Amino acid sequence: MLHVQELVKVYSQRRVVDTVSFSLRPGTVTAFLGPNGAGKSTTLRMICGLTTPTSGTATIAGRRFGEWPNPAHVAGVLLDASAVHPGRTGRHHLLNAAKLMRLPAARVDQVLGQVGLSDAANRRIGKYSLGMRQRLGIAQALLCDPPVLILDEPINGLDPDGIRSTRQLLRGYAQRGGTVLLSSHVLSEVDQTADRVVMIGQGRVVADGPLESFAGPARTLIRTADLPRLTSALHNARLELRQTSADGVSVAAPMKQVSDLAFAARVQVLELREEQQNLEELFFRLTGGAR
Ligand SMILES: Nc1ncnc2c1ncn2[C@@H]1O[C@H](COP(=O)(O)OP(=O)(O)OP(=O)(O)O)[C@@H](O)[C@H]1O
Known part of the structure; x- marks a missing residue:
C-alpha cells in the first residue's frame, strides 16, 4: 500500500534522510519513531510530495502521492496542525476543505464527531488548544x-482523554483495513497504538519490527521508608537495581515481583510503578551506543 524505497534527502551536504526504506500493509498502525531532528518530518514530507527527494521513491497504492488525480482520496495527511486560519471556526475550516473535495457538509459533522470536536465546532480555531488543533487536523x-x-x-499536545480517543480512532481505522503511519519522538505515546515501529536516528532506519520487540526488560520504580531493608531483600533475590533518589530504587523486575518482595520484607512502600521506557536508552540499546 505504501512503499518507501531508499529515500535520501541531502541538505547542505548533510544526509538528513539516508536510504530509508519500509513498506506498510493495510490494517496496521506503524509508528515512525525517533529523537528530535532524526529525519521523521522530512521523510513524511517526501512521501507526501511536499519535499523533493534527492534520490529514492515513495509510492502510495502504486503511484507517487502527487501523481494521483485526487490525492486526498488516497491518503489523509496531517503534517502541521498549526497551519490553519485562527479566525475561522473548526466547522468553517472543514466545510471549506469539504467543498474543495466536493464532499457533502454532513461529512464534516461526521468527522468532527469522530475526533470528539462536535461541541467545539463553532468556536474559533484561535481559541483551540494544541490538542484540539491536532484533532481538527x-x-x-x-x-x-x-x-x-x-x-x-x-x-x-493531547490531554489523556485526547490520547485515549485518538488511539481508539486510529486502532478502529486500522481494524477496518486502513493503513496508518504516525510519527512520534516519545515511545510511550505510541506503545498502545502501533503494531509496528520503524525507528530512525540521524536519518537512518536503526530498527524495524513489531512493537513487542522494542520493549526492554520490565523495570519497576519503588520508593520506601526503609531503603536499606528493601535493597537487602532485592539483593538477596539477585535483582539488578540502581538507586534513583534518597528513598527510591529502579529494579530490573516486573512490578508484581517487586511488590511481593517489599511485602515479604515488611517495608512501607511510598510509591510503586512501572518505569517508563526511555527513548534515549532504547535508542542507545538498538544502535549499540553508536551515535
Ligand atoms: N528545509 C530544510 N533545510 C535545511 N535543513 C533542514 C530542512 N528541513 C529539515 N532540516 C534538517 O533536517 C534534520 C531532520 O529534520 P526533521 O524535521 O526531518 O526531523 P524530525 O525527526 O522530524 O524532528 P522533529 O521531531 O524535531 O520535528 C534536522 O537537522 C533539520 O534541521
Whole structure:
C-alpha cells in the first residue's frame, strides 16, 4: 500500500534522510519513531510530495502521492496542525476543505464527531488548544475516508482523554483495513497504538519490527521508608537495581515481583510503578551506543 524505497534527502551536504526504506500493509498502525531532528518530518514530507527527494521513491497504492488525480482520496495527511486560519471556526475550516473535495457538509459533522470536536465546532480555531488543533487536523485527514493516514506527531499536545480517543480512532481505522503511519519522538505515546515501529536516528532506519520487540526488560520504580531493608531483600533475590533518589530504587523486575518482595520484607512502600521506557536508552540499546 505504501512503499518507501531508499529515500535520501541531502541538505547542505548533510544526509538528513539516508536510504530509508519500509513498506506498510493495510490494517496496521506503524509508528515512525525517533529523537528530535532524526529525519521523521522530512521523510513524511517526501512521501507526501511536499519535499523533493534527492534520490529514492515513495509510492502510495502504486503511484507517487502527487501523481494521483485526487490525492486526498488516497491518503489523509496531517503534517502541521498549526497551519490553519485562527479566525475561522473548526466547522468553517472543514466545510471549506469539504467543498474543495466536493464532499457533502454532513461529512464534516461526521468527522468532527469522530475526533470528539462536535461541541467545539463553532468556536474559533484561535481559541483551540494544541490538542484540539491536532484533532481538527486528524478530522481533515479523515474527510475523504482515505485508505491511508499519514500523521506527523498527532498525539503531541493531547490531554489523556485526547490520547485515549485518538488511539481508539486510529486502532478502529486500522481494524477496518486502513493503513496508518504516525510519527512520534516519545515511545510511550505510541506503545498502545502501533503494531509496528520503524525507528530512525540521524536519518537512518536503526530498527524495524513489531512493537513487542522494542520493549526492554520490565523495570519497576519503588520508593520506601526503609531503603536499606528493601535493597537487602532485592539483593538477596539477585535483582539488578540502581538507586534513583534518597528513598527510591529502579529494579530490573516486573512490578508484581517487586511488590511481593517489599511485602515479604515488611517495608512501607511510598510509591510503586512501572518505569517508563526511555527513548534515549532504547535508542542507545538498538544502535549499540553508536551515535
Ligand atoms: N528545509 C530544510 N533545510 C535545511 N535543513 C533542514 C530542512 N528541513 C529539515 N532540516 C534538517 O533536517 C534534520 C531532520 O529534520 P526533521 O524535521 O526531518 O526531523 P524530525 O525527526 O522530524 O524532528 P522533529 O521531531 O524535531 O520535528 C534536522 O537537522 C533539520 O534541521
